Amino acid sequence: MLEVSIEKRLSHYDLKVDFTVDDEILVLFGPSGSGKTTILNTIAGLMQPDEGSIKLGGKSFFQGKKESLAVQARNVGVLFQDYALFPHMTIGQNIRYGMKRKDEEHTFVVDQLMQVLGIQHLLAKYPHQISGGEKQRAALARALATEPSILLLDEPLSALDKQTRIECQDELIRLHDMWKIPFIIVTHDLEEAEKLGDRILFLDRGNIIDEK
Amino acid sequence: MTDIDFSPLLLSLKVAAISTVVVFITGVFFARLFARKHFFGKTVIESAFMLPLVLPPTVVGFALLILFGKHGWIGKWLLEWFDVQIVFTWIGAVIASIVVSFPLMYQSAAAAFDSLDNRLENAARTLGASEWRVFWTVAFPLAWPGLLAGLVLSFARGLGEFGATLMLAGYIPGKTDTIPMAIYFAVEAGQMEKATLWVVVIVALGFSTITWLNWWSRRNMRRFTDQNRNR
Structure with a gap:
């Protein structure tokens, strides 16, 4: 279980949120600039809150400024907006970049993952040679290949056309069933939030204003 | 033109090459x-x-003399401890080259690193990569075109260095x-043929390096972009 209780002063308002996530899909929903991405970044360790604590299954990520776990040690998977695939590496190299173990068992897991996502035929290609939907799947595979204990997805589907988007939504739900770790998805599309989320937190100007 | 001594060419290449290596490493580092x-203070x-x-080369040379001269801060120390003298040696030429070409390398490298997509480095970190690995596998290769430009400019600047040297x-x-020295003193001595030869050599060297770089x-700008692959 992930427990988040943080405060952070931003330029236009103060972010102050308090929530927990089980092995479910939690959606952070709100207009742009409401602090959704900031929350993801603090969980990933790419940004520091001013105060509060972040804990995942008993492991402390953040406990006041002095006790902050390095990004590398958090074992958090992140799917960035626009995917942030390394442009100078093939899809295969991208996916293997974060693999911690290269033994048979893990290789099998990754192979299976690529099969589920249907991207084995893309391994030798470079990111600029594949479509948006394929990039999204490749980035998902890369994030999950590290066997993360939580997956953060920042507007994962916003760059896709409608048809691809619906396919990818189903895929995300399927992957979550397989992986059984907390997924936190940021979106500003209400329809998407309702389809994907087990729970939705509504954010506005750095505060949770409603929960569904 | 039969008795031309080619040592200025070799010396120029040696000085520029060594200074470029030093400047590349320090420039990229900083x-x-x-x-x-x-x-504060950046x-x-x-x-x-x-x-x-922006300084006149003579000012740079003057400062270097103060530092590396027999009685200079660094020069004195080098002489006492290592029995090494910088002034009037080819090492002095290397140091002069380093100082005048460092700004070019630093500027190119700083621009290259600043223009990198920050999210790519962050992505590498979330995938567990150490800062060292992030640098070698993501930042360095992606900044390489800019770094190479700095490297080539530094080399060309080193080849042409005259005043401080x-x-x-x-x-x-x-x-x-070095070649620029040989040209100056050939003209001084009225040996216009010799001077012309070295002028041709250095123009050819400079022109081919810049042309190659361009x-x-x-070609490299196109490598990771969609437009050109699909065309």
Whole structure:
């Protein structure tokens, strides 16, 4: 279980949120600039809150400024907006970049993952040679290949056309069933939030204003 | 033109090559260290880095003499401890080259690192990569076109260095006579044929390096972008 209780002063308002996530899909929903991405970044360790604590299954990520776990040690998977695939590496190299173990068992897991996502035929290609939907799947595979204990997805589907988007939504739900770790998805599309989320937190100007 | 001594060409290449290696390593190091960081005094330090670019070469040479001369801070120490003298040696030419070409390398490298997509480095970190690995596998390869431009410019600048070198290394035939020196002293001595030869050599060298760089970077700009692959 992930427990988040943080405060952070931003330029236009103060972010102050308090929530927990089980092995479910939690959606952070709100207009742009409401602090959704900031929350993801603090969980990933790419940004520091001013105060509060972040804990995942008993492991402390953040406990006041002095006790902050390095990004590398958090074992958090992140799917960035626009995917942030390394442009100078093939899809295969991208996916293997974060693999911690290269033994048979893990290789099998990754192979299976690529099969589920249907991207084995893309391994030798470079990111600029594949479509948006394929990039999204490749980035998902890369994030999950590290066997993360939580997956953060920042507007994962916003760059896709409608048809691809619906396919990818189903895929995300399927992957979550397989992986059984907390997924936190940021979106500003209400329809998407309702389809994907087990729970939705509504954010506005750095505060949770409603929960569904 | 039968009795031409080619040692100035070799010496120039040696001096420029060694200085380029030093400048590349230090320039990349400082550019990476300062990239996307805001701290008190950064502007002052960066201005100091850029200074040799705007100062008259004689001023740079003068400063180097003060530092590396027999009684200079560093020069005295080098002489006492290692019995090494910098002034009037080819090492002096290397040091002069380093100082005048460092700003070019630093500027190219800083621009290259600043323009990297920050999210790619962050992605690598979330995948568990150490800062060292992030640098070698993501930042360095993606900044490479800019770094190479800095490297080539530094090399070309090192080849052409004259003013500061003259002050620090002097003109000693067979020891510190780089091509620019050879040209100056050939003209002084009225040996216009010899001067012309070296002018042709250095123009050819400079022109081919820059042409190659332009060709290479144009080709490389296209490498990771969609437009050109699909065309």
